[in-house]
Amino acid sequence: MNMKAKKICFKNIGQLVQVQDTDPPRLKVYRNCALVVSGGRVEKVFRDTGIRASDYARVVDLKGRAVIPGFIDPHTHMVYGGDRKAEMEMRAAGDDYLEILKNGGGILSTVNATRKASEEMLYRSARERMKRMIALGTTAFEIKSGYGLDLETEKKxxxxxxxxxxxxxxxxxxxxxxxxxxxxxxxxxxxxDFVLRYLPEFRELADGVDIFCERGAFTVADLKRLFLQAKLLGFQLRAHVEEFTLQGGCYEAARLGAISCDHLEHARPHDIRGMAVAGTVGVLLPGVTHFLGGSKLPLVHTLLDSGVPLALATDCNPGSCPTYNMQTILTLATAMYRLTPEQALVAATYGGARALDRHREMGGLRPGQRADFLLLKTSDYRDLFYYFGENFVDKTFLAGSAVSGRKEPVTD
Ligand SMILES: [Zn+2]
Structure with a gap:
């Protein structure tokens, strides 16, 4: 196959947004430009003049609309059985998340449903979920186990x-x-002890380990033991820390080389300094605070001022944030955290890639990177933040190819 046969030119792009890998990372907005994709990667972005159709296998007219990098969601629990709709009533009656967990609800009810579900059932429901997420603009994911709590289901x-x-x-x-x-x-x-003993068995299946360091779950001492072993085995380290209470897990996780510390609602300036020194990414999950009706927010501007790279994620899970939509997360981040549209979009693309250690190859729509991008229904990317509540993703492109969105509702 000759080179021309592989190249696609997307012309007449009103606004193309790249994320520059600078410190701090910034958006670069090109107007009236064209994008060339070759072999699933961005080849170049250039001024939209003098395009010769004969140079390309295909020329696609994007009619003046905006193109942005696909969202990267670095924190999801999207493979699960059942749902937890009943907890909405429990919360309305005054039970909080940790009380529901103590009474056998919460995570443990999802564990029961996930253990019961066959691998095929879990696959089918998670596939529907992921397709919906892709249609809403997410082009790379992190997925956690944690609803099995036994060898067989965790591996499943x-x-x-x-x-x-x-x-x-x-x-x-x-x-x-x-x-x-x-x-x-x-x-x-x-x-x-079981988790530690069987850790080597997960090296083949998982890139990283994570721990829920929280009152009623696991302690900072547990985190330390797990991370020391996991590090020797070559796992990436991630941690749920300082979400409902301050435990001190964030500082310890960063010190031990965690790639990301997630949640951070109760993290102190001291913890944030530890993250900045270690280069740990702060993964923020405003959808959880919103859905659980919380009011405690992370020290987002201390994180930014300290130079901690920020990422935004859905936390897609049946209990504390059953959303598939990163666009909603962007809206919440600008409103709740007072982020600018630029800061929020950088966190939802480059930041997510950084939390997965993939920022060199995706998340910025820069030459050489995977051509994962979103064609918006508008010519200005800031409409995503301004006219909140609307789905602005017209088409999602994975490695330069358009993916058709699903219209049917998702069923479990
Ligand atoms: Zn989580």
Missing amino acids: ILRVGRRLAADLKVHVTLTYLGAHAVPEGVKKKDYF
Whole structure:
């Protein structure tokens, strides 16, 4: 095949947004330009004049609309059985998240439903979910296990994640989250010993490990033991820290080389300094605060001022944030955290890629990177933030090819 046969030229782009890998990362906005994709990657962006159709296999007219990099969602629990709609009533009656967990609800009810579901059932429901997320603009994902809390189910979830990546041709980073909760009928010490003992078995299936460091779940000492072992095995380290209470896990996780610390609502300036020194990414999940009706927010501007790279994620999960939509997360981030549209978009693209250690190859729409991008229904990317609540993604492109969105509702 000659080179011309592989090249696609997208012309008449009203606004093309790139993320520059500077410190801090900034958006670069090109107007009235064209984008050339070759072999699934960005070849170049140039002024839209003098395009010769004969130089390309295909020329596509984007009619003056805006193109932005696809969103990268670095924190999801999207492979699960059942749902937790009943908890909306419990919360309305005054129960908080940790009370629901203590009474056998929360994570543990999802664990039961996930254990019962066959691999095929889990695969089908997660595939529908992921297709919906892609149609809404997400082009790379992180997926955690953590709803099995036994060897067989944890592996089943990770295998489903791996199949999704191959089937839907997206990047998926897989994370083993055995230390998510303590299963019913098992002593915490025995369960945590099990997590540590079987850690090597997950090296084949998962890129990283994660731990829910929280009152009623796992302690900072647990985090330290898990991370020291996981590091020796070559896992990436991630942690759910300082979400509902301050535990001190953030500082410890950063010190041990965590690639990301996630949630951070109760993190102190001291913890943030630790992250800045270690180069740990702060993954913020405003959808959880919104959905659970919380008011405690992370020190977002201290994070920014300290130079901590920020990412935004859905936390897509059946309990605390059942959303598929990164556009909603962007809206929440600008309103709740007082981020500019530029800061929020950088966090939802480059920041997510950085949290997955993929920022060299995706997330910026720069030459050489994967051509994962979104054609918006508008000519100005800021409409995403301004006319909140509307789906502005017309088409999602994965490695330069358009993916058709699903119209049917998702069923579990
Ligand atoms: Zn989570």
